[in-house]
Amino acid sequence: MRLQLLLVLSAVICAAGKPLSKATARKTKLLLVSFDGFRWDYDQDVDTPHLDRLAVDGVKAKYITPPMLTMTSPSHFTTITGRWVEDHEVVHNMMFNPKTNLKLNHKETLKRSEWWDNGVLPLWITAQNQGLKTASFHFPGGGANYSGQAIHRALVEEVGQPDDNETEWRQNIDTVLSWFSEEDFDLVTLYYGEPDNVGHAKGPDHPRRKEIIRQIDRTVGYLREAIHRRGLNDILNVILTSDHGMTTVKKRPLVDEIVLNKYLNLIKLASFEILDYGGFGILTPRPGKQQEVFDALSKAPNLTVYKKHEMPASFHLANSERLPPIVIVADLGFNLNSRFIVYVNKGDHGFHNGEMDMKTIFRAFGPSFKSNFLSEPFDSVHIYPLMCQLLQIQPAPHNGSLAVTEKMLLGGSRRVQRSVALLLSMLSVFTML
Structure with a gap:
């Protein structure tokens, strides 16, 4: 009897140190949400109970550093590709051609594949090539084709579309969550144009910016409630982040x-x-x-x-x-x-990414993330391998490293803890035999 028990204990110890195989690991889905221009400290001068709760229920980074350039299109494309700007070549918000003097503003570029498709595959396409179902809701780069491939579903932000309608924000959440719960999408990216717009128009210290942060906080609360209502708590991981910060334009004498x-x-x-x-x-x-x-x-x-x-x-x-x-x-x-x-503009970005005013936010929660975990700062390029890990896919070539973010994740350590607890329990039985 004692010999049999020792063999069982040995098996438990060996199993504790092995990762779950893809066949036995539970499949999770991923929602990536970007709030454009959300500076790293915007929640520190505003009451944000829902974002505060995320710091307890999930992961919070002290801040993250966007790439040079600290602009919307280049930074978002670094997040979704894991590549530096010199590699993915989306080098400005404006699409331009020095030979023809072509210049198109940001929203006019969103469906122009020739601006985005430079040989680097974004996560949507990499995931689709491995059998997953992906979608983009207004996320920069989502409306382009890559090597002839389109994202399974892509809604593109139209020129002149308002960015601060809270009712529409909630409708957008309901839409993307229905894609997960009713159509079995695996990856969806969702983009909001605030607080970038208010930061430009009013400046980062204006009361209106604080109102938008409260609106974002309410939206985060609505997102969590909607996830629960649709029964997605156990399968949906969520990352909240941004592309750059914002600083006050000095407006000195001419x-x-x-x-x-x-x-x-x-x-x-x-x-x-x-x-x-x-x-x-x-x-x-x-x-x-x-x-x-x-x-x-x-x-x-x-x-x-x-x-x-x-x-x-x-x-x-x-x-x-x-x-x-x-x-x-x-x-x-x-x-x-x-x-x-x-x-x-009374506020702007595009400055050196080492400046604290250019740093931005990172929050994450869901079944794969630890609770009450505060991460040290990191570069946004490292979000890409984290997302591949969450989706259980092989990443395309990238400049990030999973080693930077893997401490956020529940994994082998949690299984080891459970196995050790079982081991101790069995040892207590063993001593009584």
């Missing part, structure tokens, strides 16, 4: 504003430019004029100018083929003006 034409003749020296777009600017010098342009811009205040191939390695931009030869990054809070001061 003499301190950056007007680049004061330092070089743009018509004479540049053949292409996007400069009146927050804190990040790009410029193509005319043939033979690159050094002259660089030297002139180096004398301008409140900015740093780079030759593309000489940018710091930490930017992960130098190897981009799509970026023009000259890149300009303004100091925090200063906007780049080309010829005239036309900028009206």
Whole structure:
């Protein structure tokens, strides 16, 4: 009898150290939600009971660092591909072509596959190629085709569509949750355009921004209630994140504003430019004029100018083929003006991703996540391998690492704890025999 019991105990110990196979592991689904422009500390000056509850019931990161560039399209595409901007080549919110002078705004690019499809596969397509069913609701990049493949279902945000309608926000949640519960989707990405819009229009310190954060908090509460109502608690993991932060535009006296034409003749020296777009600017010098342009811009205040191939390695931009030869990054809070001061935003982003005002949020909850777990800060590029792990799929080539986020997950350690408890119980029986 004792020998048989010892053999059972040995089997228990061995089983405790082995991961569950795909055949025996419970299949979970994933909802990725992005609130555009949600700075890492926006919930610290507002009462947010539902977000606070998530910190107890799930995982919270102190903050996450978006890629350079701290813009909506580049950052979202880094999240959904796990690649740096120089690899996926979505290098701006605007679709542009320096040879034809084409410039399209962010929402006009959302269905333009030639802007998004540069050889890097986003998670939707990688998951579909492994038998999963995926959808995108307004998420940047979701409306494009990749190597001829479309996402199973994609709703694209239309030009002029309002971003702050709370009733519509709840309807969107009901829609995507029905895709999980009624149509068996495995991965859905959901995008909201706030608090980015209010941050631009009013500034990050304005009371209206705080109202939107309260609205987001209520929406998070509605999301959790709706998950429970549809019986998805045990199978649906949820990640809440964002693309960049927001900072106050300093609005100093006009003499301190950056007007680049004061330092070089743009018509004479540049053949292409996007400069009146927050804190990040790009410029193509005319043939033979690159050094002259660089030297002139180096004398301008409140900015740093780079030759593309000489940018710091930490930017992960130098190897981009799509970026023009000259890149300009303004100091925090200063906007780049080309010829005239036309900028009206009271808040903006696009600045160096090392600035705390550019950091953003990360929350996660569901059956695969630990409770009451506070994560150290990490780069948003690491979200991708985490999502692949949650979906139990092989990731495409990426720049992230699961080692950065795997401590958030319930896994072998929890099984070991349960097995050890069983072992101790059986040992107590063994000693009484």
